[in-house]
Every structure is written in C-alpha cells, then in structure tokens.
Amino acid sequence: xxxxxxxxxxxxxxxGTISKALSTPDKVSPKNLAKVExxxxxLNYKPNMLSxxxxxxxxxxxxxxxxxIANLFFARVISGIETVAQKEGFSVLLGxxxxxxxREKEFVAMVETKLADGIINLxxxxxxxxxxxxKDIISVSAGSCENTPGPVVRIDNVEAAxxxxxxxxxxxxxxxxxxxxxxxxxHTKDRLKGYKLxxxxxxxKFDPSIVxxxxxxxxxxxxxxxxxxxxxxxxxxIFCMNDQMAIAAMKGLKDKGFNVPExxxxxxxxxxxxxxxxxxxxxxxxxxxxKIGEKSxxxxxxxxxxxxxxxxxxxxxxxxxxxxSSAIPKx
Amino acid sequence: xxxxxxxxxxxxxxxGTISKALSTPDKVSPKNLAKVExxxxxLNYKPNMLSxxxxxxxxxxxxxxxxxIANLFFARVISGIETVAQKEGFSVLLGxxxxxxxREKEFVAMVETKLADGIINLxxxxxxxxxxxxKDIISVSAGSCENTPGPVVRIDNVEAAxxxxxxxxxxxxxxxxxxxxxxxxxHTKDRLKGYKLxxxxxxxKFDPSIVxxxxxxxxxxxxxxxxxxxxxxxxxxIFCMNDQMAIAAMKGLKDKGFNVPExxxxxxxxxxxxxxxxxxxxxxxxxxxxKIGEKSxxxxxxxxxxxxxxxxxxxxxxxxxxxxSSAIPKx
DNA sequence: CTGAAAGCGCTAACAT
DNA sequence: ATGTTAGCGCTTTCAG
Numbered sequence: 001x002x003x004x005x006x007x008x009x010x011x012x013x014x015x016g017t018i019s020k021a022l023s024t025p026d027k028v029s030p031k032n033l034a035k036v037e038x039x040x041x042x043l044n045y046k047p048n049m050l051s052x053x054x055x056x057x058x059x060x061x062x063x064x065x066x067x068x069i070a071n072l073f074f075a076r077v078i079s080g081i082e083t084v085a086q087k088e089g090f091s092v093l094l095g096x097x098x099x100x101x102x103r104e105k106e107f108v109a110m111v112e113t114k115l116a117d118g119i120i121n122l123x124x125x126x127x128x129x130x131x132x133x134x135k136d137i138i139s140v141s142a143g144s145c146e147n148t149p150g151p152v153v154r155i156d157n158v159e160a161a162x163x164x165x166x167x168x169x170x171x172x173x174x175x176x177x178x179x180x181x182x183x184x185x186x187h188t189k190d191r192l193k194g195y196k197l198x199x200x201x202x203x204x205k206f207d208p209s210i211v212x213x214x215x216x217x218x219x220x221x222x223x224x225x226x227x228x229x230x231x232x233x234x235x236x237x238i239f240c241m242n243d244q245m246a247i248a249a250m251k252g253l254k255d256k257g258f259n260v261p262e263x264x265x266x267x268x269x270x271x272x273x274x275x276x277x278x279x280x281x282x283x284x285x286x287x288x289x290x291k292i293g294e295k296s297x298x299x300x301x302x303x304x305x306x307x308x309x310x311x312x313x314x315x316x317x318x319x320x321x322x323x324x325s326s327a328i329p330k331x
Numbered sequence: 332x333x334x335x336x337x338x339x340x341x342x343x344x345x346x347g348t349i350s351k352a353l354s355t356p357d358k359v360s361p362k363n364l365a366k367v368e369x370x371x372x373x374l375n376y377k378p379n380m381l382s383x384x385x386x387x388x389x390x391x392x393x394x395x396x397x398x399x400i401a402n403l404f405f406a407r408v409i410s411g412i413e414t415v416a417q418k419e420g421f422s423v424l425l426g427x428x429x430x431x432x433x434r435e436k437e438f439v440a441m442v443e444t445k446l447a448d449g450i451i452n453l454x455x456x457x458x459x460x461x462x463x464x465x466k467d468i469i470s471v472s473a474g475s476c477e478n479t480p481g482p483v484v485r486i487d488n489v490e491a492a493x494x495x496x497x498x499x500x501x502x503x504x505x506x507x508x509x510x511x512x513x514x515x516x517x518h519t520k521d522r523l524k525g526y527k528l529x530x531x532x533x534x535x536k537f538d539p540s541i542v543x544x545x546x547x548x549x550x551x552x553x554x555x556x557x558x559x560x561x562x563x564x565x566x567x568x569i570f571c572m573n574d575q576m577a578i579a580a581m582k583g584l585k586d587k588g589f590n591v592p593e594x595x596x597x598x599x600x601x602x603x604x605x606x607x608x609x610x611x612x613x614x615x616x617x618x619x620x621x622k623i624g625e626k627s628x629x630x631x632x633x634x635x636x637x638x639x640x641x642x643x644x645x646x647x648x649x650x651x652x653x654x655x656s657s658a659i660p661k662x
Numbered sequence: 663c664t665g666a667a668a669g670c671g672c673t674a675a676c677a678t
Numbered sequence: 679a680t681g682t683t684a685g686c687g688c689t690t691t692c693a694g
Contacts, residue, residue: 003671014681019673029679049444051671054385055686064425070410070621072403079401082427086434091446094395094423096413103417113380115422218608248608274605277549277579290401334687345665350689360663382687386670 002043010039022047059114062300063093063107065121065132072272073242073289074122077142080293081120088301090117097123104131111137118304120296124186125149138303142296143289145186146193151303151312153296157187160285160318161194161239162201164267167320168237169202171328173265177210177235179224179245185216191241191269210235214245221245225252228264236264236329243268243275246282250325261327271321280324288316333374341370353378390445393631394424394438396452396463403603404573404620405453408473411624412451419632421448428454435462442468449631455517456480469634473627474620476517477524482634482643484627488518491616491649492525492570493532495598498651499568500533502659504596508541508566510555510576516547522572522600541566545576552576556583559595567595567660574599574606577613581656592658602652611655619647 008015013032021028021036028036039045053059064081066074078092085092093116095107104123108131110116119139121132125148132139133150141152148154168176178195181188196206212227214220221240228234229252240246246268250260260266260280268275271286295314302309339346344363352359352367359367370376384390395412397405409423416423424447426438435454439462441447450470452463456479463470464481472483479485499507509526512519527537543558545551552571559565560583571577577599581591591597591611599606602617626645633640 004673005671015672016674016682017680020680023673027679032679046440046443048385048671049441049446050381050385050388050390051445051686052673054379054381054670054688055672055674057381057686059381061424068410069400069413070403070406072401072406075401075403075406078425079399079427082400082425083429086427086437091441092425093392094409094413094425096410096417098414106417109377110380110422112377114382115380218604222608244604244608247605251608251610251612254610273549273575274578274609277553277575277582278605278609279582279585281582335689336687346688347666347690348664351664354689358663363664379687383689385672385686386688386690388670 001048002045004045004047006043007036007039007045010043011035057114059117060089061091061093061116062118062120062297063095063110063116065095065097065104065107065119065123067097067099067123069094069096073143073270073287076289077122077293077296080290080295081142081297082293083290084294084297084301088297090301101131108132108134108137118300120300125152126184126186138300140296140300140303143287143292145190151299153292153299153314153316155287155292155316155318157190158194158197160269160320161191162198163194163320164269164283164285165195165198165239166201167322168239168265168267168326169198169204171237171265171326173235173237173329174204175207175210175233175235175237177212177228177238179212179214179221179238179240179249181214181216181241183213188241195239214241216242216244218244218248221248222252225249225256229253229256229258234258234264237326238264238266240266240268243270243272243282243284246284246325247274247278250278250280250282261325262330265326265329267326271319276323283323283326284321286319286321288318291316332379333376335376335378337374338367338370338376341374342366388445390448391420392422392424392447393449393451393628394426394441394447396426396428396435396438396450396454398428398430398454400425400427404474404601404618407620408453408624408627411621411626412473412628413624414621415625415628415632419628421632432462439463439465439468449635451627451631456483457515457517469631471627471631471634474618474623476521482630484623484630484645484647486618486623486647486649488521489525489528491600491651492522493529494525494651495600495614495616496526496529496570497532498653499570499596499598499657500529500535502568502596502657504566504568504660505535506538506541506564506566506568508543508559508569510543510545510552510569510571510580512545512547512572514544519572526570545572547573547575549575549579552579553583556580556587560584560587560589565595568657569595569597571597571599574601574603574613574615577615577656578605578609581609581611581613592656593661596657596660598657602650607654614654614657615652617650617652619649622647
C-alpha cells in the first residue's frame with residue numbers, strides 16, 4: 001500500500017505538498033499538481049482515512065441510535081438522516097439498540113472514544129432518562145415528545161391526536177375507544193393527552209374502560225379487538241396510536257363480523273406506505289418521517305460546528321389524512 | 332482529554348504497561364493493575380479509538396450497501412447484520428445508496444481508504460455489474476440471485492416462485508397472471524424463470540400478455556390491476572413478485588368489484604409483517620430476511636479473518652405460507 | 663512483568 | 679509555493 005511518502009518520492013516533492021495538493025489544490029502550483037496527480041495514479045495511492053481522522057481528531061461520523069431498525073417509521077427517519085449526512089460528507093454508524101440500555105451505552109461510548117462526533121437518538125425521551133442528553137455529548141432527539149430536554153425535532157403529538165379525535169367527535173361519535181401504546185411510552189402519554197383534550201372540549205367524559213393497552217405492534221392491535229368485541233356496547237370509533245395496530249384492528253374487527261367504517265371507524269397514526277393500500281384505506285396522521293430525519297441531521301451538524309443555533313427545538317408540521325376507515329356512525 | 336501518557340504518569344508506570352493492562356490484563360501484575368484502574372478512574376480516561384484503529388490498521392467496521400433503507404425487507408436484513416456485528420465487536424456503517432452507482436462507489440472507497448474492512452451488498456447482482464465483487468475488496472452479497480459471483484447468501488428464488496405457481500396450478504388455476512418487478516431486475520428474472528418452469532411442468536403455455544410489469548412498489552401493483560381488469564377474460568390468479576404489489580393489487584381489484592380470493596387468487600413474495608394482518612391475509616413466500624443478514628455477516632467475518640471458508644455460497648430455506656388470498660377458482 | 667523507544671500515515675506550523 | 683519537522687495517541691518490539 002502506497003503512502004503519502006511514496007507519492008512524494010515519486011513526484012519529487014515533499015509530503016507536505018502532497019497533503020496540500022489533496023486538501024487545498026489551489027494552493028499548489030499547477031505544474032506540481034500535475035506531478036502529484038501522475039504519481040498518485042501511477043502508485044494507485046489511496047489516502048489512509050484512518051490516519052487522516054486520527055490526525056485531524058474528528059471522525060466525520062455520527063451514530064444513529066434506533067430502538068429497532070426494522071420498524072418502518074425509524075427506517076424512514078434514518079433515510080432522511082443519511083441523505084443530509086452524505087451531503088455533508090459524514091458517515092452514519094448504525095446503532096440498533098434493540099431496546100437495550102446496555103447497547104445504547106456502548107454506542108454513546110463511541111463518541112466518548114472519538115469514533116463518532118455526535119448522536120441522533122430515535123428513542124423517544126422518557127422522564128428521568130439517564131443516558132441522553134449529556135452536556136459533554138452533542139446529540140439530537142428525533143421524533144420525540146413533549147418536554148424532551150435538549151435539541152429535538154418532532155411533531156406535536158398532543159395536537160395531532162386531539163385533531164383526530166375531534167374529527168371523530170365532529171362526525172358524531174360519542175364513544176371513542178383507544179388502542180394505545182405501552183402505558184409508560186412517551187408517545188402513548190402525549191397522544192392520550194390529546195385524546196383527553198378533545199373529549200374534554202366536547203364535554204365527553206373520559207372512560208378508561210375503553211382504552212386498551214397495546215404495544216405499537218400488529219398483534220397487539222388484533223388482540224385489543226377481542227376486548228372491544230366482548231363489550232355489550234362497543235365504541236363506534238377507535239383511535240389507534242399507530243398504523244400497525246390500526247391495520248391489525250381492522251382485520252380483527254372484520255373477522256368478528258364488524259364492518260369498518262360502517263360499524264366502527266378506525267384511525268391510525270404515522271401513515272405508513274401500506275395505509276393507503278389496505279382495505280379500507282386508513283385515516284391517519286402523516287408524520288413527516290423523512291423530514292424529521294433530515295432536520296435532525298441538519299441540526300446536529302449545526303451543533304457540531306457550534307454555530308450555537310438560535311433554534312434547537314423544531315416542531316414540524318404533520319398532515320391529517322382522511323381516508324375510508326372513518327365515517328359517520330350509524331345511529 | 333486525558334491520554335494514555337497522563338494515565339501512565341498518574342499511575343507511576345509506563346505507557347506500555349497501561350496499554351497492556353487494557354488489552355491483556357492477565358499479563359500485568361495485580362498490584363499495578365489496581366494502580367492503572369485507579370488512575371483511569373481518577374482521570375476519567377477514555378482510550379482514543381481513532382488512534383487505536385489507526386495504529387492497528389483495522390477499522391472493525393463494515394459497510395452495508397443498501398439500495399433503500401426504507402424498504403422493509405432490507406431493514407430486516409440489516410437488523411440481522413447488526414445483531415452479529417455487535418456480537419463480533421464490529422460497527423456497521425450505513426450505505427444508503429438510493430440506487431445511485433455514484434454513491435455506491437463512494438462507499439466502496441471506504442474500504443479502499445481503510446475506513447471499513449468489508450462490505451455487505453444488499454443490491455442484487457446484475458450481470459455485468461462493474462462494482463462488486465472485486466478481488467481486492469472483501470464483500471458478501473446478501474439476498475441476491477442465481478449466478479451471483481462471489482460469496483453470497485440468498486434463497487432460491489426460482490424454486491420458490493415455482494412452488495407458488497405450482498400450488499396455484501394445483502388448485503385448478505390455468506390462467507395465472509403475473510405482476511413482476513422491473514424487467515431487468517435480477518429478482519424479476521429468477522422469479523419469472525420459476526413461474527415459467529411451473530407452467531411448463533403443467534403443460535401450460537406461457538402467455539406474455541398476462542405478465543404486467545411493476546417495480547416492486549405499492550402503486551405499481553395497484554396500477555397493474557387496471558390492465559387485468561380491462562381484459563375480456565382476466566386470469567383467475569395473479570402471482571405478484573412481492574408483497575407490496577400483492578397488497579396493492581388486492582386493493583385495486585376490490586375497488587373494481589373483484590373479490591379476492593373468490594374471483595381472483597393473489598399471492599405475494601417476502602412475507603412482510605403486514606401480510607398476515609391485511610384483508611384477506613396474503614399467501615406468500617416467507618424470506619428469512621433476518622437470517623440472511625445474520626448469515627451474511629457471519630460469512631463476511633470468516634472472510635475477514637481469512638479462514639478461507641469452505642462454503643461461501645449459502646442458499647437458505649424459505650417458507651411457503653398459505654393464507655386467505657388464494658383459493659380454488661370458481662369455474 | 664515492566665520500561666524505553668520507535669513509528670503507524672498524515673497534517674500543520676514554521677521556515678525558506 | 680514548497681520543504682522540514684514535530685508530533686497526534688497508541689501499540690509493539692526489544693531489553694532488562
């Protein structure tokens with residue numbers, strides 16, 4: 001493997017000049033530039049980036065902490081992150097934590113040991129979180145919730161949930177069930193808050209017995225329908241806290257003889273690709289996942305180049321998409 | 332930032348001893364080990380991994396080349412890769428190429444410049460591919476097709492497709508349409524080959540007019556149904572080359588007044604999570620995506636530690652999952 | 663078991 | 679504009 005010294009020798013120049021020719025070509029005479037180029041080609045020289053990084057003390061790498069990369073929402077956020085990282089000349093190290101705090105720590109250690117310059121955290125912030133943010137580590141929280149400390153890019157989950165539920169109420173629904181995420185999940189809390197706000201505004205009393213806990217996965221949505229189906233008087237609409245549970249719920253209800261939306265309206269949250277292709281198509285909140293990723297990366301890079309950005313808290317707009325799964329109640 | 336020299340000074344030892352204490356503690360006296368530990372704690376020393384990597388000339392990093400990370404199949408493969416990479420102490424650099432050859436080259440350059448030790452390529456191999464495999468770069472192709480050169484982990488797409496179509500024929504279908512991927516996509520070719528093989532075996536003549544080209548995305552599945560719906564005598568079954576197109580096709584057919592599977596049977600390929608929760612649930616080939624990722628990573632690590640593995644071509648088992656979307660034809 | 667010292671490949675003063 | 683040189687922080691001989 002040829003080194004910069006070999007190139008210098010071949011070109012009859014010094015290593016310093018080669019280095020400059022590579023980083024700031026306009027500060028090297030055209031004549032020598034040509035020589036350098038020729039030598040590089042001849043020796044098939046490739047700079048050792050490991051050395052470069054070591055020397056320059058900056059890794060040009062960010063790590064993305066993600067609870068589960070096989071979750072489509074996260075994958076879309078990451079896609080956005082990658083787009084701007086590439087533009088900025090950064091690499092992204094994947095930190096699939098599989099929801100383990102231990103693994104999360106390992107990845108945080110990467111910036112402590114210089115392997116990465118900063119972190120984008122896709123796990124929503126939980127009160128009392130021990131890990132991030134930390135003052136000595138530059139990080140951005142992507143897709144998090146209300147009251148997330150530190151730099152954050154997210155949507156207003158409370159408002160979005162409220163909008164959905166108010167819409168259902170506007171259609172005439174009075175008994176609106178919920179399939180939630182795990183009780184202590186931050187998104188669950190935000191979205192439940194919005195749900196309650198909407199009820200309150202309409203003068204409907206909150207009834208905990210029609211809130212069924214899920215875990216954001218398909219099967220839990222299916223599962224929840226068992227509970228609703230057994231009720232003497234099931235709700236006429238169900239607000240599901242994500243699309244996966246909503247789609248599974250539609251399946252479960254159909255299997256039990258309910259029609260969506262005729263008997264029960266269903267709404268989701270996220271807007272996955274499939275949500276406009278399932279039957280019936282799903283009314284939902286479209287989160288700008290890709291945008292959240294892009295904005296997070298942009299914010300992180302601002303932080304990294306310590307421009308001390310004025311804004312470190314971005315609340316992005318979402319869309320409320322009305323499709324076939326929601327309708328006026330029968331009676 | 333404390334360096335190893337600071338620790339040495341603090342502990343009253345040499346840097347060599349500190350280094351050894353960190354890498355091979357059993358070769359350092361317990362007494363000094365304690366001193367080292369104390370010094371490290373006191374100074375809050377974190378080894379500079381950039382330096383370590385530079386010195387040891389190995390990055391302990393692999394890059395995963397992926398055409399589109401927001402594609403669930405790829406995301407699942409990556410999840411598998413991550414699992415074993417973490418176990419082996421490797422980091423994974425995400426190479427979302429967004430289908431651009433230029434970007435692909437940039438990522439390949441990372442191993443040329445020592446930033447990464449090897450590559451796992453999720454883009455299926457196309458005949459005449461200029462990029463990978465290369466003799467000077469260690470790489471594994473994951474989820475690729477027949478005749479892929481170099482180390483590869485995949486399923487037998489031809490056989491799987493044949494199995495699906497033979498099953499449909501067995502049910503009594505004689506006119507079986509196809510929604511394919513792009514014509515020059517390697518997966519399209521393999522699966523079409525399997526389709527033809529099944530027809531041939533049953534003595535059914537191949538009819539290109541009922542093969543509609545899609546692109547593996549939802550909308551193209553929906554789109555294709557327009558063509559089928561306009562036919563005087565539409566097929567009684569459609570073999571879709573992935574689940575996304577299959578789900579969209581079911582939607583499209585339903586909207587046009589067809590019932591699945593009563594009027595038309597639909598089959599998919601991949602087995603996404605949603606495929607068992609849509610209505611009707613989808614008959615499909617379950618690709619072991621996570622496994623493909625794990626095996627690819629294992630193979631790459633073998634290659635990296637040049638054990639010169641006996642097997643470098645893994646054809647993994649898949650499952651054929653029969654669900655509600657396929658049935659005996661009406662007439 | 664421990665210390666001394668060389669050097670990985672590159673960059674960045676500094677001098678010319 | 680170019681060359682010289684001193685390291686970056688760590689590992690790894692080689693002696694002792």
